[in-house]
Amino acid sequence: xxxxxxxxxxxxxxxxxxxxxxxxxxxxxxxxxxxxxxxxxxxxxxxxxxxxxxxxxxxxxxxxxxxxxxxxxxxxxxxxxxxxxxxxxxxxxxxxxxxxxxxxxxxxxxxxxxxxxxxxxxxxxxxxxxxxxxxxxxxxxxxxxxx
Numbered sequence: 825x826x827x828x829x830x831x832x833x834x835x836x837x838x839x840x841x842x843x844x845x846x847x848x849x850x851x852x853x854x855x856x857x858x859x860x861x862x863x864x865x866x867x868x869x870x871x872x873x874x875x876x877x878x879x880x881x882x883x884x885x886x887x888x889x890x891x892x893x894x895x896x897x898x899x900x901x902x903x904x905x906x907x908x909x910x911x912x913x914x915x916x917x918x919x920x921x922x923x924x925x926x927x928x929x930x931x932x933x934x935x936x937x938x939x940x941x942x943x944x945x946x947x948x949x950x951x952x953x954x955x956x957x958x959x960x961x962x963x964x965x966x967x968x969x970x971x
Contacts (some may be wrong), residue, residue: 832960847891852970854943854971855908859954861916865909866894870901886913893969896938907933908946916946916954924960942969 857863863864863886867876882892908916915932922928922935934956936944943959943966962968 831915832907848869850970851896851899851938851941852893852968853900853938853941854891854893854964854966854969856943856945856964857886857888858945858947860888860948860952861910861954862887863908863916863946864911864913865907867907867909868894868896868904870897871903871905873901876905876907876933891943891964891966893966895970897940902937902939903935904938905933905935906944918954918956942966 855863855866859942863881865879866881866886867879869876877897880894886892894906910916917930917932918934919929919931920934921925934944936958940960941958943964945959946955947955947957949955
């Protein structure tokens with residue numbers, strides 16, 4: 825009888841663990857560097873929560889004209905802060921008008937809804953200021969970012 829209970833408990837725990845593991849998902853998106861900057865680090869965090877995580881760049885440096893993909897830690901959060909640093913380690917600064925109508929000037933990170941995000945493009949305007957654009961489709965034919 826004790827063996828039966830023990831095996832039932834073990835089976836239940838294995839089932840609970842596999843369901844929990846199967847439900848753990850994440851979001852992926854591409855970052856396309858169309859700016860004149862070389863990226864040294866890219867870090868993300870759930871929006872406004874704690875410190876930025878570890879560097880997610882695939883190598884030590886991503887030059888202009890290159891792209892790479894990023895995977896979030898989980899899908900419990902949809903809005904993520906994205907911080908990109910240049911070669912001297914200082915964060916790139918961005919200015920934009922948010923969907924709330926407020927103007928955000930010289931922020932050391934971008935806040936993005938990553939649920940539907942396919943490609944984040946970092947660019948430069950004619951004055952050399954950094955810009956970004958969000959693409960929710962495969963406009964650049966990169967394929968699926970998680971594959």
